[in-house]
Amino acid sequence: MKTECDTKQKLLDTAMQLIWEQSYGSVSVDHICERAGAKKGSFYHFFPSKSDLAVAAIDGHWQKLRPDLDRIFSSQTAPLERLAGYCDFVYEQQNRQMQKFGRVCGCAFTSLGSELSTQDEKIRKKSLQIMEWRCKYLAAAIRDAVREGLVPEQDCDGKARDLYGSVLGVLLQAKIENDLGIIRHLKPTIFRLIGASEKVITGTPSHQP
Template sequence: MYSERMSTSERLIESTRELLWERGYIGTSPKAILERAGAGQGSMYHHFKGKPDLALAAIRRTAEELRATVEEILGGPGSAYERVEAYLLRERDVLRGCPVGRLTMDPDVIASDELRTPVDETIAWVRARLAAVVEEGRQQGEFAPHLDGEEVAATVLATVQGGYVLARASGSPAAFDAGVRGLLSLLAPRG
C-alpha cells in the first residue's frame, strides 16, 4: 500500500490519518494502525509515545495539507470572487467529508485540548484567509460594500461543512453541490 522508501514513522502517520478520517479517534485502534501501515507491534511505541502522540502528528499533517491546499487556491490568480468560487468548487471527496471538519464531531478529539488545538487553529486560519479575500473583493468594489468579510467567511465554511453533512446523510453529493451553487449565486458580483 505504501512505498517501500517510506519510513515506518511516515507509514504510521499516513495510516493514522486515513483511519481518523474513516473511523474517528475511538475507532482507530493501535492494531488497525499497525496493520494498515504494515508495521511491527512495537513500531508505534518506538516512534511515538502512544496513540495520542501519533494521532496528534496525523492531525497536524492533515491540517498542514489542508492549509496548503487552501492557500494555493485563495492566494492564486483571479478576482476575489473567482478565488472564493475556486475554493468552493475545488475537487473534494464530498461523501467522506472534510478530514479536519470531521474531527470536530469526534468527542475524543474535542475533549483533548492537545488534539483539538490543530483542528481549531486550522478552521480559524481558513476562516481568516477567506475573510481577507472577501474584504479585498469588497474594497475593490467586487462585492457589495455592506458585506462583512468575517461573516461571509463563516457562511462559506458553514456551507462547506454543512454540505458535507447533508451529502453524507443523503448518500449523494447533490446537497453539497446545491449549497455551493446557492452561495455562489448570492456572492456573484452584480454587473
C-alpha cells in the same frame, strides 16, 4: 533499515486515511499498525499516545493541503473566482475520497473535531487551529471582493466564519446522505451570503455541468 522516517510517515498516512474513512473511536492502534506494516513498539516509539498520533496525522494532512489552497486563493485570481474554485475543490476532494473508499467521508478535520472536541483538548485545539487557518483564505477573498466593489461592505472576518460554517454543514449533510449532490449547492450559498449579484449566484454553476 529503510529511509529515515519511512515508518513514521506510513503510520501517519495510514492513521489519517483510516480515521477519515471510519472514526477515531473505531480505529485501533493495532489496526493502524497492521495496515501500515509496523509493530506496536514502533508506534509507541514515534508517538506517545493514540491521541498524539491523531493530532500529528491531521496536522500532516493539513500541511499537504496548504499548497492547493495557496494556489486556489492566489491573489492573482479574481476574488469571486477564488471562492468558486474553492467550492469546486471541496467537491473534487470529496469525489476523490469517494472513488477511493466508496463512501462520502466528509471533512476529516471536523469529523475528528466533532467526535472528540468534548473529550480531548489537544485534538480540539488542533481542529480549531486548522479551522481558523482556512477561514483566513476566505476572509482575504471577501476582503478583496469588497475592495473591488463586487460585493457590499461587510465584516469580512465574521463573514468568512459564516461561509466556512456553510462548507462544514454541507460536507456533514453529504456524509450523512452519502451523496455528493448537495455539495453543488455550496457555490450559490456562499455567493448569496456575501451578497454577490444575482448573475454571479446563478451563473457559473461549476466547471462540470
